[in-house]
Structures are given as structure tokens and as C-alpha cells.
Amino acid sequence: xxxxxxxxxxxxxxFSQMNPDVFPSHSSLEGxxxxxxxxxxxxxxxxxxxxxxxxxxxxxxxxxSVRAFLEALWQPRGxxxxxxxxxxxxxxxxxxxxxxxxxxxxxGNRRDGNRSGRQxxxxxxxxxxxEQKVETTAEGKSRIFLQDINAIIDGFESEPLGVGEIFGExxxxxxxxxxxxxxxxxxxxxxxxRWQGLRIMRRDKGFRDYLDERFRxxxxxxxxxxxxxxxxxxxxxxxxxxxxxxxESIGDREWFSEYRDVQxxxxxxxxxxEPLIATEGHAVKDLILIRAGFARRSFELxxxxxxxxxxxxxxxxxxxxxxHQFRNPTSKPLPYQESLRALGFVDILRIPGKLxxxxxLPKIRSSEMPSLITHPRYDSGGLxxxxxxxxxxxxxxxxxxxxxxxxxxSLVEFLVDERLINGKxxxxxxxxxxxxxxxxxxxxxxxxEGTPRFVRSGPQFGPLLFAHACMHCADPVCMIGCPxxxxxxxxxxxxxxxxxxxxxxxxxxxxxxxxxxxxxIQVRDERGRAAIDRKTQLPILQASKCDLCHGRxxxxxxxxxxxxxxxxxxxxxxxxxxxxxxRGRGS
Amino acid sequence: MASNAQTNSVKPxxxxxxxxxxxxxxxxxxxxxxxxxxxxxxLKTVRNWSEARMQNEAFVTGYSLAAICVLLLLLGLxxxxxxxxxxxxxxxxxxxxxxxxxxxxxxxxxAGFPTTGWMESILAxxxxxxxxxxxxxWYVNRTxxxxxxxxxxxxxxxxxxxxxxxxxxxxxxLALVSAxxxxxxxxxxxxxxxxxxxxxxxxxxxxxxxxxxxxxxxLLAGLENIDRYLSEEGRSQRAKxxxxxxxxxxxxxxxxxxxxxxxxxxxxxxxLGCFLVLTIAHIVIAHQFTSSW
Numbered sequence: 063x064x065x066x067x068x069x070x071x072x073x074x075x076x077f078s079q080m081n082p083d084v085f086p087s088h089s090s091l092e093g094x095x096x097x098x099x100x101x102x103x104x105x106x107x108x109x110x111x112x113x114x115x116x117x118x119x120x121x122x123x124x125x126x127s128v129r130a131f132l133e134a135l136w137q138p139r140g141x142x143x144x145x146x147x148x149x150x151x152x153x154x155x156x157x158x159x160x161x162x163x164x165x166x167x168x169x170g171n172r173r174d175g176n177r178s179g180r181q182x183x184x185x186x187x188x189x190x191x192x193e194q195k196v197e198t199t200a201e202g203k204s205r206i207f208l209q210d211i212n213a214i215i216d217g218f219e220s221e222p223l224g225v226g227e228i229f230g231e232x233x234x235x236x237x238x239x240x241x242x243x244x245x246x247x248x249x250x251x252x253x254x255x256r257w258q259g260l261r262i263m264r265r266d267k268g269f270r271d272y273l274d275e276r277f278r279x280x281x282x283x284x285x286x287x288x289x290x291x292x293x294x295x296x297x298x299x300x301x302x303x304x305x306x307x308x309x310e311s312i313g314d315r316e317w318f319s320e321y322r323d324v325q326x327x328x329x330x331x332x333x334x335x336e337p338l339i340a341t342e343g344h345a346v347k348d349l350i351l352i353r354a355g356f357a358r359r360s361f362e363l364x365x366x367x368x369x370x371x372x373x374x375x376x377x378x379x380x381x382x383x384x385x386h387q388f389r390n391p392t393s394k395p396l397p398y399q400e401s402l403r404a405l406g407f408v409d410i411l412r413i414p415g416k417l418x419x420x421x422x423l424p425k426i427r428s429s430e431m432p433s434l435i436t437h438p439r440y441d442s443g444g445l446x447x448x449x450x451x452x453x454x455x456x457x458x459x460x461x462x463x464x465x466x467x468x469x470x471x472s473l474v475e476f477l478v479d480e481r482l483i484n485g486k487x488x489x490x491x492x493x494x495x496x497x498x499x500x501x502x503x504x505x506x507x508x509x510x511e512g513t514p515r516f517v518r519s520g521p522q523f524g525p526l527l528f529a530h531a532c533m534h535c536a537d538p539v540c541m542i543g544c545p546x547x548x549x550x551x552x553x554x555x556x557x558x559x560x561x562x563x564x565x566x567x568x569x570x571x572x573x574x575x576x577x578x579x580x581x582x583i584q585v586r587d588e589r590g591r592a593a594i595d596r597k598t599q600l601p602i603l604q605a606s607k608c609d610l611c612h613g614r615x616x617x618x619x620x621x622x623x624x625x626x627x628x629x630x631x632x633x634x635x636x637x638x639x640x641x642x643x644x645r646g647r648g649s
Numbered sequence: 650m651a652s653n654a655q656t657n658s659v660k661p662x663x664x665x666x667x668x669x670x671x672x673x674x675x676x677x678x679x680x681x682x683x684x685x686x687x688x689x690x691x692l693k694t695v696r697n698w699s700e701a702r703m704q705n706e707a708f709v710t711g712y713s714l715a716a717i718c719v720l721l722l723l724l725g726l727x728x729x730x731x732x733x734x735x736x737x738x739x740x741x742x743x744x745x746x747x748x749x750x751x752x753x754x755x756x757x758x759x760a761g762f763p764t765t766g767w768m769e770s771i772l773a774x775x776x777x778x779x780x781x782x783x784x785x786x787w788y789v790n791r792t793x794x795x796x797x798x799x800x801x802x803x804x805x806x807x808x809x810x811x812x813x814x815x816x817x818x819x820x821x822x823l824a825l826v827s828a829x830x831x832x833x834x835x836x837x838x839x840x841x842x843x844x845x846x847x848x849x850x851x852x853x854x855x856x857x858x859x860x861x862x863x864x865x866x867x868l869l870a871g872l873e874n875i876d877r878y879l880s881e882e883g884r885s886q887r888a889k890x891x892x893x894x895x896x897x898x899x900x901x902x903x904x905x906x907x908x909x910x911x912x913x914x915x916x917x918x919x920x921l922g923c924f925l926v927l928t929i930a931h932i933v934i935a936h937q938f939t940s941s942w
Contacts, residue, residue, distance in 0.1 A: 493803060497793045498907050499914075500806075501738065505731045522802050616734040623731060625742040626790070 080266040098259025104246035107211035111244040115553040117233025126250030135192040294425040317406030318539040318576045336403035343440045348412035350379040355408030369475040382432040388423040394442040476523045485533030485634040493525040495628035505623030515608040532608040540571040559609040567603035580607045689754040710759035717752045779920045786913040800899040817848040833883035860905035865898040
């Protein structure tokens, strides 16, 4: 950015309202604007942000206006089945280029779940399919724009954003996908702020409060509109729900800094340190929706806690108890049957129970209504103790568990304790098939200039080995703090990779990764000689991690090279993929 | 409680246990086996037809066998090419197995049993060694995973030596501590006589070929026998020593299983290379001394 532009920017809100003293000398506000921000120009109908892409920047409108589409412009594609194919399909697939991982990621990047009833209704009315076009401008730059923007604005619900408004900050702060598409309305000038800069700017209290407030407002609306449970709500009921719902952020966004120390504690102490979101035996006041992050569902067992499942984005907690109350209005309401704890960091929405009973439960399908709690663990009198307690409670617990997750409890606990729930592309090796031939490691090394990008060892649960290979996490904490932005997530595929041209070997990413999946390697020249720093005479290091063989048309080399089909990539952030894999394991 | 209902489920108790044979799994084996059988019948028919026309049928079966051998060699080539997508290696491996089976059939049609002539006999011995090493390699590949799993957490082969050294040092230190007191000294004596060589040396070739738990059981029984000479503290040190014996034995077991795998794979590859050279010589000689096809 030019010096005169910086001077002008500093005179404009919100920068003019910031206190320059809160910024450290090495990252002054001027420095942040110079190094982490840039001015972008857009023509009408240009796409600024596309829903489903991973966000790494926030945008401030300087001139003109943009339009944020609150509903999906494009239908999410169906997620490929995790079931192993039959032999014919299997044979057919073997000779196709392995695109499954990129594809899976792309599917995962798009908004999950069904569109709401209201959205569907609108969609029924105006079925023009927004079309993206690419054009080269007179200056030789390419632009992506939406064709027939006026018809799209008429057909899809959208909200205009004018000068001084910020968007994209949610995705940038939470290292997640954009939940909406933003298109330039008029000739527009935007200030793009990289998340690294945004993080420094958050030191200013006023700006931080503004961002948090905006973050809460937008995420609340967007999330509720996308929640399948609320898809049959009419506009009026939805407005009431939105007005009463609260958004809460629980835990520490930089949870990884303490994670290694916490992991050394015994399991029960670890659980005790996790912030409680809802406590078993307490009255159900709210329905809890997980917006981002992960939470542990558990109940007290003996002196400890047994984990039943982990809940990720889109899951709800407390629905069974409220449904029980809805079906038995005359009986006393049941309290929470289990506890919910934040795993690291979690964003939740609390919908008051009375609104759920009044507006939501009467409208959901009976097939979606949770089954009755026949053997409650807690009732209005507290913990249920009876002669048939152990058997009945066990059976009930087992049923509930089975209905929620077919995974073995101990496997769920293992995944949670090791935080493998963060993985979108977790490398899993089936030790009932693996002979330790190292073909996978050799293939990886051959693909990456002789240096393998993973280690064939790691946490092990029974016959499952979770190798030390980048999991391309749902919450990639390794990206936090990278001073040059060398480690970044691909907007389309979600693959996290290190740019060797800009990596300065500071080790921040490798130390932040809670799974030891990033290692520092010596930089070597074409002849294989180690590069040495002239001043310190120490070897120059660079971060090295799995990139899923991104950019090569072969797919992950490790997976293709396994002669025993023992190596898989699996999405452990949700249980369904693992369940399907286990189910089809015998075939 | 969460509402993301999952109706289908597996029983938690056996969720991770492999569920026996099913139809698709059988089909995956039956269909290629049928193809191999069919191909063999085709080859046999062509051979008989060639024979009936008074042609040299050995050329038909010989060149078929040579072609199969070239195809078998492609697996090794595929393993070395990772930058181009040629399908999953697992498929190549499976194809290699069935082609191997086919090669035995083609060989039977070509040379039969027994063979005559020194060149042909060398080739025959070489062929049967390849087939045997391939079969053993296949068997070892099938059984090794469960054997490795039985020896606890899988350890990388390159880490085994350093771990063994660490265990040996721990055992030595433990023996040194126990030597300091009268009521624990029997452990140090036992270490000097019966355990130092176990911790300090590599296992015998026989163990490498066929790893067994007998030596470990013998060592552990020997350790338990000295309990009567030890105090309470000595017994606890003895238990630690037993754990170290177990840990070292697990390492040796893993090492032996992994070495065995690599040995048979290497033997198979080298023998196949030799066979190819001999086959080329055989073809040249066959053409030299045969007047017509």
C-alpha cells in the first residue's frame, strides 16, 4: 500500500478511532496497514467472497457497496459415500485418477445440511441458477463475476453492506469457511485485511468489541437460517427465535498452547478442566446448537466421566429432553441427561427452551423427533436410583449411545482425548492389513524431493494407527501466528500447505501443531547440500508437512502406493465417516 | 442429548474386529480366479490346436510364459513410478498374484515335469524357487499384520535398534542397582549369567527365520525362579527386569517379522531377475536350434 493511502486510511474510521499506543512497536497500526492490508477494486457483479471458500481475510468497504447473499446461491453437491464400493465399482475406481480427497474436501467446504423450507420455497419461485463467469479486463487482470446480477438479487435473499462495514471477519477469525457469497453492487473499493493483521488490530478494545458484536449478529442469523431443525419455521417465528437466541464463545481460541501440558494430566483431570456448557441433572433451559468447534458429551460414571460422543458444527444438545417434555406436557420436565463440555474452543447458540416448545417442536417431522427417554438417568428428583437402575440405565444409555454414534465408546474417548476430532483428512492405517513395508513412505519421499512428509507412527487404538501426517484440520491452529502467511489453506480444497518461498523457518507452526504433524527440515539446494545461514552458521530450516500431493494429478501418493489397502484418509471431525468405514471393514 | 440420529450401528464390543468373509469379498477372489482358469484353458486349446497342425507348440506356450513374466515384472516398475497415476498399487499387487498363478499353469503346459537338459533344469529350478518365494511372500504378507499386532504397538523398523539399546541400558542399570545389596544381588548374578547376552546380542538366525516365544518363556521362568532369593524390593526389581525381557522380546519379534517380509520380497525380485536373463538365453538357444516354429 502506498504511504499516502496509509495516511488517508489512518484518518478514516475505524482506524482513526483506534488507540495507537496499544500496538507494539514492531507491529504498529501503520505497519499492519502497510504489510497486512491492501486496497482492492471491484466492478459491479464481481464476486468478492464465495460461500464455502476458506476465509483468510476480512474486508472493509471504503467506497461503493456490496451485497451479501444470506442463502446459498449454489446447491451443495452430495457427499460421496464412505461405504466401500462393491467389487465391480471397486475395480472400476482403481483405474480412475484418485480425486476423492480433493473432492471430499470440496464437498465438506460447501454448506452442509438441507436448505431451509423458506429457502426452498424461494428457490421454487425463482429458479435461475447463478452462473459464474470469468473475464479478462483491459488491464489484463481476470475477474469472476455473476451473470445477470439483477435477476439473482430478485431471486435470492440478500443484504446490502455500505461504506464502513466489515465482512468476512467471521471466517478469518475462526479459520473457517465463508457462510455467504458477497458480490459487488456498484464500482467498489475494499480494504482487504489479512487475518494476521486483523489479529493485531484486535488489540484495540473498541475495534475488538465492534468485531465481536458484528460477529455475534451475523453468525447468529446465518447459523439459524441454515439449521435444518428450523427449516419449517415461518418468517415471524424465525424472527422471534433470532431475537431470543444468544451466542456464546466458550473456551480459548488458542487452546493448543496449553494442550500439550493438559495432555500430561490424567484423563479425569483433563475432563475436569474443560469448561462446562451444560451440566447433567440441571434443568433444561436452552437448546444448544454448536456453531463452531467441538464439545464432549459425557455422563458421570463412578468417579469419572464416560464420553458418549463428540459434537461438532451443526449438532444440537438438549433436544431429547425438550422433546420428552413436549410429548408429556403434564409430567415434570426432565433435566439434562448428560453434560456438555467445550473441547478447546466452541461457539454455541442457546435457543430458549420455551421457544423450542412453542415454535420449533410442533413443526418438525415426527421422524426427526428424538425417541422418548424411557429410563432417564436423571429426573426432576435428581439422579435416578432404583432396584432396576443398573440394568435399565445401562440399557437406556446404550440405546442412546447407539442412536447417536455407532462407534465404540472407548474409540470415541480416544479420538476426543487425542483431539483427532479436528482432522478432516486424518491418515489412518489399518494394522490388520499393514505389513510395515514402507511403500507409502517411499512414495511420499519420491513425490517430495526425497523427504517424506509424514511418519508412519502415532497414536494407536487397537488396529487403527493414526499416523503423524497433517490432518488438514477443521480448526488449523498451525496457521495462527505465521508471520509471513506461508502456511495457508487453499480456498477451494481446504488443503493446508506451506509455501516454501515465504516460509522463514520460524518454527511457530510446528510448535503450534498439537499433533506433531509439522516438522522442520533443512533447506537443501539442487545438489542436495544443506543451506547455511552466513551469520549464524546454522542450517536454514523450513516447515514440512503433508500437502495431500496437492497440484499433482496422482492423488495422495501414500494412499496409491499401499499394496495392502491399509492406508486411508478419513474425516474424523464427524463420526459418520469412521462409522461407515468400520461397518464396511470386513469387505 | 444430541439429536443427530444414526440408526445403523455396529455392536460396540466388536466394532473394530474384522467381520469374516462376505459375498463381495469372495467375488473379488472368485472372478479373477475364473479369468485365470479360462485363460489357461484358452492357452491349452491353442497349444493343442498348434500341436494338431504339426507346429512347434512349445513356442506358443513359451512366448505366453515369457509375456506373463514380463507382466509380472511390471509390478516392480510400477512401485518406482509415483509421479504418474497408474492406478492403485493394491490392484497391481492383486493382478501380480493372479498372473503368478497363471504363470504356473503356462509353465506346466510349456515344460511339464520333469524337465530334461541342464539349461532347462536350471530354468525349472529357478522357476519353482520364484513360485515358492512368491507364495511364501504372499503368505508372510497375509500373516505379518496380525503377528506384528500381537507384539504391541507397531514400531518403525529403523527405530528398533535404538530402542533395543535403550532397553539393554535400562536392564544393565537395574542389575547394577540390585548388585549393591545382599538381598537383591541374586538378580544381578542372574543378569550376568543368563540375561546380559540376551540384551546385548542379536537373536539367532533360527529365530529370525521362525520367531517363537519359547526363549522368552524360558528367560521369564528363570527370572521367576530366583524370587525365593530376593527380598520384597528385589522382587519388584525382578518384575521390572521381566518387563524389560518382554519388551526386548517384542522388539526382536517385530524385527524378525519385518526382516522376514523384506527378505522374501527381495529374494522373489532377484530370482525373477535371474529368470528373465535365463529366459532370454533360452529363447535365443531355442531359436538357434529349432528349424521351424
